[in-house]
Amino acid sequence: MIPSTISAEAILFDLDGTLIDSTQGVFNAWEEFGKRHPFIDDLGWRDVAHKTHGRRLVETLKHYCNIPDDELQQAVYEFEDIVIDHGGGPEVLPGVPQLLSELNRIIPDGWTIVTSASSRYASAALTRCNLPVPSKGFVTADDIAPGQGKPNPAPYLAGARRISSEDDFITKCLVIEDAPSGLTAGRRAGAATLAVCTNHTREFLETRAGDEKPDFVVDNLEHLIVQVLPSGGLSLTID
Template sequence: MDGTLVDSTDGVVGAWELFAEKYPGLDVTQVLSSSHGVRTVENLRLHCGITDPDELEREASRFEDAIVAESKKNGRHGIVALPGVAEIMKEIGPYAKLPTPRWAICTSATKNYASAALKAAGIPVPEVFVVSEDVEKGKPEPDPYLLGAKRCGVDPARCLVVEDAPAGVRSGRAAGCKTLALITSHTREQVEEAKPDYIVPNLSRVTMKPVENGIEVTIETD
C-alpha cells in the first residue's frame, strides 16, 4: 500500500525521528533503507529491540499514529495518492465488493493505520483488506497474498501483485502470483534482485479496466 498506492514518506521519516528520541541507538537512515514493506512490529523488534508482545503492539500503534500526525508537520505534504492511482481507482474502485471482488489490498500495515492512510489519500477501502493483524507471517512470506486470493475466491496464479518493496515482490512470487514492481521507494537494482515479472516507474504506466470475471491490465514497459 505505502509506495504502491500512497506516498507516506514524510510521515514515516517523521515517525522514525520521533522514535529515535526514545530509542537513542536508532539509526534512522539505516532503518529507512531496509524497513519498507515489512510489518511495523517486525521493524520495531529488529531496530528498537522490543520483544514483549504487549509493548510491541502498543508501540506499533503509536508508530503508525505518528506517521499520520507527522506527515503534515513542518511543511510536509501529508499522505497522498501516487501517480496513476486516481485514474486506476476511477476504473476499478467499484469492483471490490464481495462476493466477487476483482481487487484487494494486502498490506504490512495495521488496519487502523492503513484505513487512515487510504482515507487521507482519497482511495477506497476494498472489502478484501488483508492487514498485518490477519497473518502470523508477513512479507516476504507468501501468507498475505495467499490469504488475499483465498478471500477473493481466486487461484493465486490468476492474480497480479503490484508492489514497490522487494519484500512484497518476494511475497507475491512465493504465493504463486505474477508480480509488477514499481520504482517508487527502492532503486531499480534493488527491485530487480527480487525478480518481478514486470517493472515500471509507477502506476501512471499502467491501465486497468474491469472485464468479465476480472480486470484487464495493460502495462507500458520500457
C-alpha cells in the same frame, strides 16, 4: 523483452509506496523512535528505515528497538500516529485514483489491498487520501500470524482468499508492489508481480535476483491501463 500486456483475474495491491506515499512520515517516526529506543548494532534511523521497508511494524519495532511484547501494540500505534499526523501525512501516488475508480467500475470484486500496516493505519490512510476501501475488505498486519509477514507468502495468500475460495487462485493474481520484501512475498505465494519505481530505480528492481525480481516494472501507475476481458478477467497494458 518484458511483455507490455498482463492477464490476471484479480489485482492485489500493496498500500504504502504503491498506492500512497508516507515516506516523510515514516522517516519522522523512525527518527523519533531512535531517540526513545537505541537501535541494535548502533544503526542510524535511516539504515533502519531502509532495512524495514515493506515489513510489519510489530516485528521490526521488536527487532530493531528491543521493545517488549507487552508494549509492542502501543508502540505500533504511536509510530503510525506519527506517520499520519506529522510530516504532512500520506499522499496519493500518480495514477492511483483513476486506476482504482476504473477497477471499481469494471470489476469491483477483483481487487484488494495487502499491507504490512495495521487495520487502524490502513483505514486512516485511505480516508486521508480519499481512496476507496475494497469491496472485499483488505488484509493487514492484524490478520497475519506472528512471524508470517512479508516476505512470507502468507499475506498475499490471504489476499487471494479475500477474492476467491479457489485453492490456486493466487496463481491467477497480479501483485503490485514497490518493496523487495513484498515482491518476494508475491512470488513465493505464486502470483505474478509488477513493481512500481516509487522507492527504487528501475535498474535496481530489474537487476534483483531470485524471488525479489519482478515479472514486470512500471514507473508509476499512470502507465497502467486496465480493461475487463470477455472471460471476466483483466487485461493490463503497460503504456
